[in-house]
Amino acid sequence: MIPLTVIAGYLGAGKTHLVNRLLKASKEPIGICVNDFGELNIDAALIQNSRGTTLELTNGCICCQLNDDLGAALEDLASTGITRVIIEASGVALPEKIAAYGRNWPGYQLHKTYTLVDASNIRRWLDDKYVGALVATQMQQADELLVTKLDLLGPANSRHWSWMREALKEWQVLPNGALTDAQLQALFAPSEVQTTEAQAATASPLHRPNLVATCTAAEQPISADSIRRLLRTNPHVVRAKGWFTDATQRQYLLQHVAQQTNLEQQPKQQNNSKRNGLVFLHHESTALDLSMLTTQHLSSPTT
């Protein structure tokens, strides 16, 4: 069983910052699911920390459950042999709903739910007519609260802090900023789960290899064909992502997961070679040779 930790909290509570910190500090691979619309800020950290895995999700399938990105991401992560997974919930998600994946998705076990509380804004959010109820529920559904941005409290600090102590007294409150990397890691190290599940884990025939990342800045032109060939001939690549430009100046977005390669050509006016760069996550037991990536279309010599 893979322990699953949920990080929830309203917009601006510092979830992405926390995840990035954790990725940087961690020595073992962590699967990260970012359960959010819109822009992501995790890729840079992924490259810094070769042992992270990110999966982008757009939750909010409104009409039905036919398109469950979160479940699909958990399946993909499980197939990589990852040993722990953290879900960064979207700002509007109820922690309970996300935690239900830990309780119900085969192969996973819920570790803990943390809700991050932005000290500098919490009072305003709790009074907000649109999200007051949501923010309160996010706090109620947490196992523990992590208070962030205490340093932004300003002159009203002490009064605000005593209000917060009162408001949050039912919970164990952990001021995030004061945590050392080691303490932070301890929060997310699901030791109790590992011991109770130790037998299940050893009994499982599943090989759990470590993942490493091989990167290229993709400064030279690369053909789409050679990308496809690389991924076809290297099935140990579990995930690949990034941008590259071919010899005819067409820029592509590559997304590869679960042996599915998706290359999306960008409209001309959006070409931006500055963001070129490719990351391949693969099992560390087998090296990945990127010299296969060339400008050539491969048809002529082989056929």
Added chain:
Amino acid sequence: MLDIYKAKTIITMNPSLPRAEAIAIADGQIVQVGRLSDMEPLMASREHVIHAQFANDVMTPGLIDPHLHPAMAAVILPMEFITAMEWRLPWATIPATTTPQAYDERLQALIAAHPPGELLIAWGHHELWHGEMSRARINQFSSELPIVIWNRSFHELCMNDAALNMLGINAAAIGQREQIDLERGRFFEVGLSYAIGKLNPIILAPEWFERGMQRLVQVVHFGGQTTVGDMAVGIFDFATEMATQQKIIEEAQAPFRVELIPHSAALSRGRTADEVADFIDTLPTTNGHRLRYAKRVKLFADGAFFSGLAQLLPPGYLDGHQGEWLVTPPELEQAVRRYWQRNYQIHVHVTGDLGLELVLDILSLMQDEKPRIDHGFTIEHFGLSTPEQVSRAARLGARVSANIYYLHELSDIFAKQWVGQERAEQMGRIGSCFREGITTTLHSDFTMAPAQPLNSMWVAVNRINCEGNVMGPNERISPEQALRAVTINAATVLGCENEIGSLRAGKKADITVLGADPLTVDPITIKDIPIKATLFEGQVFPIQPITDPQ
């Protein structure tokens, strides 16, 4: 070549000439509408044919459903239907199945007719009518054919042994799970997502999706529609949706056009929000004849109305549960601003009155930041609202596209369980919208409601719910208003009012041919008016009536 069609009467929806007896068409365009005798100068100068095939019928502008989801329909329509309510589909009228015995009989008949080894999915099970579903119950009808029973609300499914084997679901993989009952073959909530994940390779496979899209084409035509809005392109997968519509609608020359409105959040993978907007800017360059983008975008505010996830103003849901936001209010504001600044027509999915309050606050802020007059901002769905909000929406220049079927299907249960009689009666407050002069249209959100504009008109005019009670009689609209809603107003909401939505010289010759006059029949019969044919850009596409229930 000039084609002149005579009709018993033509309802033009052009207020300057509301009725006519003939319509002259050339090259898919209307040349003249009016009296046949007035067309003599035209006939004298041009080769022409006078068609009498619709001489005893009633013509209206081609009906328009400005908000449905071809991609969702494509997934669902290949399924078999076993439902408590009758469903009129182009290939069959699905009879109402209201007892456990009848359910089992129909399931057995479907099994007998099904290709061996191929997955059978039957949608529409409802415990209240059909009794409890279980693995054992399905097994007794077939241990070999893989069978999935999906319930009416899509929130639960049940499989037999063959289906579990086929999908590789077994006790070793599952372990102890709260939301999977393997013993009884049942999956719900997260467990359901797990099961759907296993089914997805089948129900999202190209063959399935194409078959469903072909069926959608039939459904749209059968409803008498010549234009529909795809109000969230990208809801499953942008590339697959576009490729399939290109093949099945554009290349196969379906008898209608699809106005495409991209779902910006679904296009965000790997792109920044500004890059998504830049990408959406480029989409109209890909336009074909039947598939068209324009400066339109779809955004989302609060949760699904059917699921009780609309955000409500106090006193909220009477059982104390909460609705949900699909995005945080500051992020919605930012998204609206991005497209408002780019002069887009913005369509916002909003179901509850608190959701509407937020959306109107944002619209008001946008008007302060950059005043726009003819902006086309549209409130999509419009479940619950207040009279004050309707006035404010009118002042801000918003339009309303209402799923009026909520009132028919949900007002009874909402009254009893969730919001009480007063608010339930006033869902879909469209009489007020017309009184305030708001451009108001009706949609199906198919597959949420039948893609039949005559049915939407019937609900809006009569406001009769599924229990047969009249709900909110002061919010009823006239048949003329209802027809306006599904023709010229729908065209306006899609930004196409200069091309379609009424019958006058210069517009596209999109026409729906009816067996009776919807403005003069007993309003209670509007939904039963036979649809004889549609004309799409002047070409006749007959509609075969379905007579024999399966």
